[in-house]
Amino acid sequence: MRYKDIVSDMAQHFLLSKSAKGLSLAQVFRMTDVEAETTFRKVRWQETDGAPVCPHCGGLDAYEARRKNGSLRFRCQECQKDFTITSGTLFAAHKMPLRSYLAAIAIFCNEVKGKSMLAMSRDLGISYKAAFVLGHKMREAMAEEIKGRHLGGEGHEVSVDGAYFGGYVKPANLRKDRKDRRLWQNKSGKREVVVVVREHDGATLPAVFKTEAQATKFIKSRVAKGTVINADEANSWNELHTKYEMKRINHEEAYSLDGACTNAAESFFSRIRRAEIGIHHHIAGAYLLRYAQEMSWREDNRRMSNGEQMGRVCQLALSRKPSVDFSGYWQRHKSA
Structure with a gap:
């Protein structure tokens, strides 16, 4: 052949x-x-x-x-x-x-x-x-496309998950001097979590918090009642049971089981991790949300031709007012 x-x-x-x-x-x-x-x-x-x-x-x-x-x-x-x-x-x-x-x-x-x-x-x-x-x-x-976005509704399913970025603590050279970086007292305090809500075969909505538990109020305000939420076994999502039908998956047992999975959210995190490791190397801090929003837009428009994507970004840029982050900004004279 x-x-x-x-x-x-x-x-x-x-x-x-x-x-x-x-x-x-x-x-x-x-x-x-x-x-x-x-x-x-x-x-x-x-x-x-x-x-x-x-x-x-x-x-x-x-x-x-x-x-x-x-x-x-x-x-x-x-x-x-x-x-x-x-x-x-x-x-x-x-x-x-x-x-x-x-x-x-x-x-x-x-x-x-x-x-x-x-x-x-x-x-x-x-x-x-x-x-x-x-x-x-x-x-x-x-x-601009994500601003004010609401997801879900009757008959819809979303996946919810979080991934931590930034606050890297370099280990000491000698083994005897190294500390357990999993312990709170040995962290830098700069580590933040990107929480994503993603409709199955639909749109993506990212946000940034200090912990996953802080995201529950945001999720309740942006995900419509009647939505079925897929989440992992983390205790952070337990509070969502009070408002939504939940499907939980323990990732120590399987990636998907009995109709429950968070693969839609994991797909988003795969893209942002590859961007962090292979392209930017550092996407934490004041601009972490912007990088998450960029990857959300790329994920949602991945089936759009590059010409259409270019035209859409042009249109969004020319319909938006001057930058809130970079209007008269440099060298940190104006806080981001």
């Missing part, structure tokens, strides 16, 4: 299929500045097919008033105020050409386990600081 016949007989992963490839980075870099501007305009002002709408007064009679360096700017005839395509959005006051932002989003979406910002800085020829901030702005855009 020929090699191509063997391949055709195998179940094909979505990322290997033609439908997964909707846009290439080469296409972005072949764009002219005007084409990049047109792309952003049509995403920002979909209702007017790219015709500028003043963010200050809502006027529709704006005209081009380019700066001396050639960058696009508009001037509203009604209120006489200037604005750009990105004014009042996540990319407000941008310094790079719009084509570079399109390239950054394309690179970011193409990496299914996340993108290293050190690598991004080399790809785009920008500083690590600029790439770091840009990456987190794209995570903010992705998080």
